[in-house]
Amino acid sequence: MVAGLQPRPVVGKERDWRSPGPRRIGVSRLLVHVEGETEETFVNELLRPYLYDxxxxxxxxxxxxxxxQRSRRGGVKGWAEVKKDILGHLKQDAGRLVTTMVDYYGLPQSGNKTWPGRKTAGGIVFAQKAKTVEDALLADISQxxxxxxxxxxxxxxxxMHEFEAMLFSDCERFGRGIGREDLVPRLQAIRD
Structure with a gap:
């Protein structure tokens, strides 16, 4: 399974994600709720073929x-709206897995847009921040x-970091990974 699409264990319940493929829970479709166009492209052009295989x-x-709304920017919507979408997709298709792909720092943490666990996670050690939010999201959706x-x-x-930052962490490996080593100098120039 691709790193990042393996869920973290729920508190008090261990999950076994070692078995390959979607058959482990009887589903074969995945919907990824993404934060932006870069993540959308990643899912559609890289993750999709990998998971089809x-x-x-x-x-x-x-x-x-x-x-x-392509003309509007400004980060992720409030949790109530996103939750409504996720619940709708889960209820609509019992044979579908649903996930999120969002960055921690872009999640609203105050007011009526707050995402579950985000405010709590602000006061704990770095290594536990994402897991705290993920556990809270899972609990809210389950409820x-x-x-x-x-x-x-x-x-x-x-x-924990912007997805785009990972793309430029090692320009040579990224170029090699997408089969476009010729782009490495241009990627490096953008990064620098």
Whole structure:
């Protein structure tokens, strides 16, 4: 499984994600709620073929919040709106896994847009921040879905850094990884 799409264990419940492919819980479709266009492109152009080769029949990205309105920018929408979308997708298709791909620092932490766990995570050690938010997101979605919900169908993923920063962390490896070593000098120039 791709790093980052492996959920963190829920408090009090250990998950076994070692078995390959989607068959472990009887689903073969994945919907990734993403923060922006770069993440959307990553899912559609890189992650999709990788997961197709591992048994998934559909892998799609969905821009969340303001990102869906291409003319408006400003980060992730408030949790209530995103939660409504996630719950709708989970209820609409019982054979679908749903995940998020958002960066921690872009999540609203105050007011009526607050994401679960974000404010609490601000006061704990760095290594536990993403897990704290992910656990809170899973708990909130599970509660919204009701007692019969298979919590393995929602895999919250919160990145501690902007996704774009990872793309430029090693320009040579990135160029090699996408099969475009000719772009390395241009990527390096952008980074520098």
């Amino acid at each position: 591992r048994g998934y029949s559909a892998v799609n990205a969905r821009l969340m919040g303001n990102a869906r 919204g879905m009701g007692g019969a919900f298979n919590a393995d169908r929602f895999i919250p993923y919160v990145m």
